[in-house]
Amino acid sequence: MYNNVLNLLAILILISSFTLVANKRQNAYITTFRLQSLLLALISLIISVKSMIETKKFDEVIFIFLLIVVFKVIVIPMAMRKTSDRVEYKVEKDFFINIPISMLICCGLVVLCWYVVHHVEGITNPTTENYLIYSLSVVMIGLFFMISRKKALGQIIGFLVIENGLFLAAMMTTDGMPMIVELGLFFDLLTAFLIMGIFVFKINSTFDSIDVNKLKHLKG
Amino acid sequence: MFMSILKFIFQMFFLLLIAPLFTGIIRKIKSKIQHKIGASVFQPYYDLIKLLKKDLVVSSTSSWIYNVAPYVYFITSLAAVMCLPVVYQFKGFSFYTDLLVIVYLLVAGRIFMALAGLDTGSTFGGMGSSRELLVSALVEPALFLIIITVGANPEIASTSVFSIYDYAVKNSSSTFSTINILLFAAMLMVMIAESSRIPVDDPSTHLELTMVHEAMTLEYSGRHLAFIEMGTYIKQLVFMTFMANILIPVGLNMENILAGLGIYLLKLIIITFLVGFIEINTVKFRLFSLPNYAVIALIIAVLGFLTRFVLR
Numbered sequence: 001m002y003n004n005v006l007n008l009l010a011i012l013i014l015i016s017s018f019t020l021v022a023n024k025r026q027n028a029y030i031t032t033f034r035l036q037s038l039l040l041a042l043i044s045l046i047i048s049v050k051s052m053i054e055t056k057k058f059d060e061v062i063f064i065f066l067l068i069v070v071f072k073v074i075v076i077p078m079a080m081r082k083t084s085d086r087v088e089y090k091v092e093k094d095f096f097i098n099i100p101i102s103m104l105i106c107c108g109l110v111v112l113c114w115y116v117v118h119h120v121e122g123i124t125n126p127t128t129e130n131y132l133i134y135s136l137s138v139v140m141i142g143l144f145f146m147i148s149r150k151k152a153l154g155q156i157i158g159f160l161v162i163e164n165g166l167f168l169a170a171m172m173t174t175d176g177m178p179m180i181v182e183l184g185l186f187f188d189l190l191t192a193f194l195i196m197g198i199f200v201f202k203i204n205s206t207f208d209s210i211d212v213n214k215l216k217h218l219k220g
Numbered sequence: 221m222f223m224s225i226l227k228f229i230f231q232m233f234f235l236l237l238i239a240p241l242f243t244g245i246i247r248k249i250k251s252k253i254q255h256k257i258g259a260s261v262f263q264p265y266y267d268l269i270k271l272l273k274k275d276l277v278v279s280s281t282s283s284w285i286y287n288v289a290p291y292v293y294f295i296t297s298l299a300a301v302m303c304l305p306v307v308y309q310f311k312g313f314s315f316y317t318d319l320l321v322i323v324y325l326l327v328a329g330r331i332f333m334a335l336a337g338l339d340t341g342s343t344f345g346g347m348g349s350s351r352e353l354l355v356s357a358l359v360e361p362a363l364f365l366i367i368i369t370v371g372a373n374p375e376i377a378s379t380s381v382f383s384i385y386d387y388a389v390k391n392s393s394s395t396f397s398t399i400n401i402l403l404f405a406a407m408l409m410v411m412i413a414e415s416s417r418i419p420v421d422d423p424s425t426h427l428e429l430t431m432v433h434e435a436m437t438l439e440y441s442g443r444h445l446a447f448i449e450m451g452t453y454i455k456q457l458v459f460m461t462f463m464a465n466i467l468i469p470v471g472l473n474m475e476n477i478l479a480g481l482g483i484y485l486l487k488l489i490i491i492t493f494l495v496g497f498i499e500i501n502t503v504k505f506r507l508f509s510l511p512n513y514a515v516i517a518l519i520i521a522v523l524g525f526l527t528r529f530v531l532r
Contacts, residue, residue: 007401018519100515
């Protein structure tokens with residue numbers, strides 16, 4: 001039952017990254033990212049509760065759950081929505097590759113991850129292998145999302161999705177990394193997000209749009 | 221023999237009885253979330269009864285297809301849902317059938333409806349027919365891939381309904397297996413498209429530019445319309461039963477028939493809530509965005525298919 005539920009949540013995270021690629025609007029990206037983070041938080045909650053029940057000791061992973069809920073589900077999406085409200089928003093095509101083709105490419109990426117992870121020696125447990133495949137696929141899809149979107153906001157989301165994939169990998173294969181590593185990752189993420197948010201404003205005020213393609217034109 | 225015929229008839233009436241309920245539940249969920257009181261859950265029943273009492277208005281320019289189509293649609297849908305036993309004890313009475321037969325039964329009804337839409341010569345009817353067939357053609361690859369993936373399990377190795385049911389009953393514990401989850405997600409999207417629900421088609425609108433299924437049935441009234449509505453409810457039930465019994469085979473092996481029926485209803489209600497949740501969170505897509513929708517369903521089904529062969 002426990003493994004079943006974890007498997008379900010991991011696959012839902014993979015499916016949510018597929019829906020992210022299929023989305024067209026910035027607000028939809030943010031909502032999907034929030035949903036994905038919520039699923040990740042649920043996974044960490046389940047892992048921590050299970051280890052607390054088994055060892056009858058306090059487990060630090062519960063802090064990870066709180067951190068994910070506070071930052072990835074509440075603070076970052078809210079800040080992002082604020083950013084997208086403040087920059088000038090024009091409804092225009094935001095992607096280089098159209099959606100059916102990008103879905104096909106993402107499917108290919110998942111197959112690639114299968115191929116790669118299958119040939120890694122030393123993974124004896126097939127469930128671990130599956131989890132590794134899902135999380136690596138999420139990372140790859142995040143990377144693809146980053147390169148396929150024109151707007152800076154979409155690229156930030158891609159970065160955060162990569163981060164989610166890495167978290168998923170760490171959580172599923174090791175039952176939670178040491179607290180200090182996770183904290184380090186989180187602050188890294190937060191600083192990166194803040195810097196990128198400021199960049200978005202700068203790009204917007206200089207070029208009147210957050211389309212990063214416009215960065216190619218020289219100003220002044 | 222007599223008992224199985226009795227069970228067969230019982231299942232038919234049971235399904236006819238519960239089919240409109242789920243549409244009522246979806247409407248209720250939607251209005252509750254919009255802070256409205258909403259019509260009763262049984263409103264579709266009242267509508268059907270009212271429609272059955274009303275007179276028929278038949279265009280003088282229409283041919284026999286117009287009169288026959290509602291019955292064909294209703295009967296093919298009913299035949300399709302009868303191919304799937306709702307509880308495992310009900311197996312063995314119906315014809316030895318195949319999942320692909322179910323798909324083609326539904327397609328036959330749909331073709332008749334499309335022809336009837338064209339028959340009266342109104343612009344909306346033709347538009348609705350062409351759109352309906354487009355939607356059907358778009359989701360068909362995903363649907364077939366789902367059926368093939370279910371059947372391609374080496375322990376089943378057939379798309380016959382009964383070998384699939386036998387396997388599902390034996391493996392009631394493998395509910396959340398990777399393949400089943402992926403196929404469930406894909407099937408949910410196919411189901412929404414096939415039963416003309418919100419991201420694909422808005423069943424409550426009568427705005428010319430957005431209608432798909434409604435445009436096709438615009439000319440119908442009275443008894444005919446009641447049969448078409450019932451056919452649509454039953455068609456929705458076909459996909460829901462497929463999802464509930466084959467893709468989440470929990471509680472299929474109940475000894476008690478009533479307990480089995482209860483679990484079946486519970487699963488259907490859970491699926492209904494999922495559909496309602498999707499409906500309140502999305503808007504209807506533009507017609508030209510539908511290929512994107514279909515591709516998502518197809519890709520998720522492809523992932524399931526690949527999982528069957530690669531990830532083991």
